[in-house]
Amino acid sequence: MSVIELEDVVKRYQNGAETIEALKGVDFGAKRGEMVTVIGPSGSGKSTMLNLIGLLDTPTEGIVRLDDREVTDFSEDELTEERRTGIGFVFQDFHLLPMLTATENVELPSMWDTSVDRHERANELLRRVGLDDRVNHTPDQLSGGQKQRVAIARSLINEPDILLADEPTGNLDQDTGETILEELTRLKEQENVAIVAVTHDEQMLDYTDSTVRLVDGVIQEVTRT
Numbered sequence: 001m002s003v004i005e006l007e008d009v010v011k012r013y014q015n016g017a018e019t020i021e022a023l024k025g026v027d028f029g030a031k032r033g034e035m036v037t038v039i040g041p042s043g044s045g046k047s048t049m050l051n052l053i054g055l056l057d058t059p060t061e062g063i064v065r066l067d068d069r070e071v072t073d074f075s076e077d078e079l080t081e082e083r084r085t086g087i088g089f090v091f092q093d094f095h096l097l098p099m100l101t102a103t104e105n106v107e108l109p110s111m112w113d114t115s116v117d118r119h120e121r122a123n124e125l126l127r128r129v130g131l132d133d134r135v136n137h138t139p140d141q142l143s144g145g146q147k148q149r150v151a152i153a154r155s156l157i158n159e160p161d162i163l164l165a166d167e168p169t170g171n172l173d174q175d176t177g178e179t180i181l182e183e184l185t186r187l188k189e190q191e192n193v194a195i196v197a198v199t200h201d202e203q204m205l206d207y208t209d210s211t212v213r214l215v216d217g218v219i220q221e222v223t224r225t
């Protein structure tokens, strides 16, 4: 069963008198333990799709389902909770806080949670991404690939069901990009998360379970690897 699903989703933006149809009836799903990559040219609607999957926006038409529940049935509090704990985000430019150590950056999204030893869990996640010897380093003391590993560890701190990755290799050279993709491939199974990645990077397609090609707001092709 898909943990996140879009059914015949249309998204229109109103720009003054102009209406832009960014998604024109998109069907999409991602399961736990699976990586789905959305690829397409600039302006094809990838970010729009990611915003809907991340519950950061709502469709103009169609249905978004999370764990088989229609998102329109969620209360504001439930939506906030899902965004905070159900979904982890990884960005092209890492979004780490420069004054904080790797451990503190990883802990940050769980600051409200008093039920766990956050420090311990953050260090455990950093160990899992191979950074046990960098826990006390600040971002300026880390390479690009190491920063992205910290960001991946941070995205997992609240044990999300879905990890959304927006151009995760966009700021990395090819070799480093590959190690990050290997890391994500390993983690999707270990952590049992659905990974939805958006990219221009064709090298990602070697690592993904399924590729969705988006062109001008329409899914042109779905390829399973």
Ligand SMILES: Nc1ncnc2c1ncn2[C@@H]1O[C@H](COP(=O)(O)OP(=O)(O)OP(=O)(O)O)[C@@H](O)[C@H]1O
Residues within 6 Å of the ligand: 013, 014, 015, 020, 021, 022, 040, 041, 042, 043, 044, 045, 046, 047, 048, 049
């Ligand atoms: N808030 C907005 N208001 C108006 N139009 C928008 C808005 N956001 C996106 N669009 C338009 O919707 C279309 C899809 O944009 P989107 O950002 O989803 O594309 P993308 O595939 O992510 O592009 P890129 O790879 O360049 O980031 C584009 O034509 C864009 O100009």
